[in-house]
Amino acid sequence: MKKIYTLLSILVLTVLLTACGTSTTTEEQDNSNETVSGTTEQTTSPEETENIETDTAQSTTSPEKALEGATTESDSQNYSITVVEGYELTGEEPNKDLLFNKNNDLQSMRIETFSADEITIEEIQENLVSTLQASNESATVTDLKEENLVPTNDSIDNTSAHQIETPEGKVTGFAFEREGMIVKLTVFDTTDSPSLETFVQMAETIKAK
Template sequence: MKNNLLLLMTLFLSIVILAACNTAEEPTTEPASDSITADSDINNNAEEKEPPITNEEQEEPQTDSEEVKPEISYTSNNEEQTESTTSVDSEKYTIQTIEGFSLTAEEPGKDVLYYEKDDSIFMRIEYATVNDTTFDDLVANTEETMSAINEEYETFDFKTYHDENKLTNSAAYKTNFEDEEVLMVVYEKGDSLVRLTIYDHAKYDLSDAFIKMGLSVQPK
């Protein structure tokens, strides 16, 4: 009888000890759940802080480095050509010049725009204002100059240039020596009076280009 009682007590104690061990070894899952939640919150906050990419950011920024330059269209040897121009400063005015032409000062009030490939092809530019002289006086002096060059000079039809450039007054004359041509133009625009003297050759035929550049003169 005592032996049976001792056996039962021993079994009871063994069960109690095993239950206690199982309870101590049972893993807890709540911290892991909290860790996952915290990581998720961090990722969500990081995504919320990143600004959205807009269409404006995806487009390439526009730059103003490529400036649109004025152009001059002219006829040379029966071919129509269009060239971009560069603004060049003289003492009293600015002029739009085509690539391949250079402006140089000759004397006060007179400049020369010459063809770089052949400087015998050039245009003398004389600039004045209505306070310096009158259109009629400048035309009279031009006729005397043309007569000294060749008494058989003739008038040159300048109406097309006159209308296109809204000139107040204009007059033009020309004379030829075989393949060479001398052309003189006087025009009034606003307060400016300009005389152009062009020396051209049939080989180049740049009179129209010279005239178009000469008509771009603007006072400073």
């Protein structure tokens, strides 16, 4: 009988140990699955990957090139401007300069500058509209909104841009402030091979001496 009891005890212990081992293995597998699941959830989403690629592309973008030309100072006004090849700056009358296309003198930009201490940008803007209207009394002065045709950079403020049609072509006017100086520009352009964008690029370089 003792042998039978001994055998039964051994069998019971064996079953218990086997059950414990199975439970432990199952728990370890569950923990392992949770770890794998957690790792999977930390994988970068497609949106994040796209943002990273975009940021990388932006960081490697080359800076905008400076306008190639000769820095020229006005003889009668307190400013300088970069003049590209094929154009020339000359004095038109006191406190007025003319930047013109040497290959087509019908294309030009009149440049007038003022101290912000002596006149307001609003006064110059009103005067600008009057100047344009005088070019063609029968036409209407309109706002110009094309970004590539309006002078802009970090130091240019309060820009206004207007345009009017004339028999010879479009006349465009700009007024803006830059570092204490108010600039008024009147651009005379032709319908054939217009040069307004080139004048705007040069206008963006106008700054006080």
